[in-house]
Amino acid sequence: EAGVVQSPRYKIIEKKQPVAFWCNPISGHNTLYWYRQNLGQGPELLIRYENEEAVDDSQLPKDRFSAERLKGVDSTLKIQPAELGDSAVYLCASSLLKRDPYEQYFGPGTRLTVT
Amino acid sequence: GENVEQHPSTLSVQEGDSAVIKCTYSDSASNYFPWYKQELGKGPQLIIDIRSNVGEKKDQRIAVTLNKTAKHFSLHITETQPEDSAVYFCAASKGSNYQLIWGAGTKLIIKP
Numbered sequence: 651e652a653g654v655v656q657s658p659r660y661k662i663i664e665k666k667q668p669v670a671f672w673c674n675p676i677s678g679h680n681t682l683y684w685y686r687q688n689l690g691q692g693p694e695l696l697i698r699y700e701n702e703e704a705v706d707d708s709q710l711p712k713d714r715f716s717a718e719r720l721k722g723v724d725s726t727l728k729i730q731p732a733e734l735g736d737s738a739v740y741l742c743a744s745s746l747l748k749r750d751p752y753e754q755y756f757g758p759g760t761r762l763t764v765t
Numbered sequence: 766g767e768n769v770e771q772h773p774s775t776l777s778v779q780e781g782d783s784a785v786i787k788c789t790y791s792d793s794a795s796n797y798f799p800w801y802k803q804e805l806g807k808g809p810q811l812i813i814d815i816r817s818n819v820g821e822k823k824d825q826r827i828a829v830t831l832n833k834t835a836k837h838f839s840l841h842i843t844e845t846q847p848e849d850s851a852v853y854f855c856a857a858s859k860g861s862n863y864q865l866i867w868g869a870g871t872k873l874i875i876k877p
Contacts (some may be wrong), residue, residue, distance in 0.1 A: 690871055691867075691870065692856070694807065695864055745863075752858060752865070754865075756801075756809050758808050759807075759808050
């Protein structure tokens, strides 16, 4: 079974520029998560999807962050405009709600550097 | 708010010795406690988990214990090997929306 795929793996942009991250979850997994991980810290949840619906986006900074999950499969996370403090690793994870919603499988992440 | 404290932040042990990482949580409603291993450049990988109706769970060289009264849970790794070197995160469930509250991580170093 293929794992969670994320791209790009690395991204360097200047502040105020837009950036987008893409995630393809494990086939059949209906729940998808976006996390942000700062250096030396645990992941922080940004948004959780069940199928196409964002069921928890309470920690997503909506003034500059947006996300979508069209057709309940792939997802894109966007930042516009990026700020220096957005430098972090952005992780995508997926799980199968009806089997075990807590058992999350993570992708390798996208390391974002904002200069 | 709810939080998870994890200790130590760095742990260095001799190959073959045991390693123990401890976490405490604050939310009495937490009922699921996973442990993740994160290697450099990779995403976290679930290695073992425990639910509130169980006090201990073991999988080969890895074991997790839970004390709900004290709100403590621990990861035990026996006969450590070089490939055990990584950052380990504990987490606790929050509420009913399947959210996890994560610890800050422990960098485990296995000395040859």
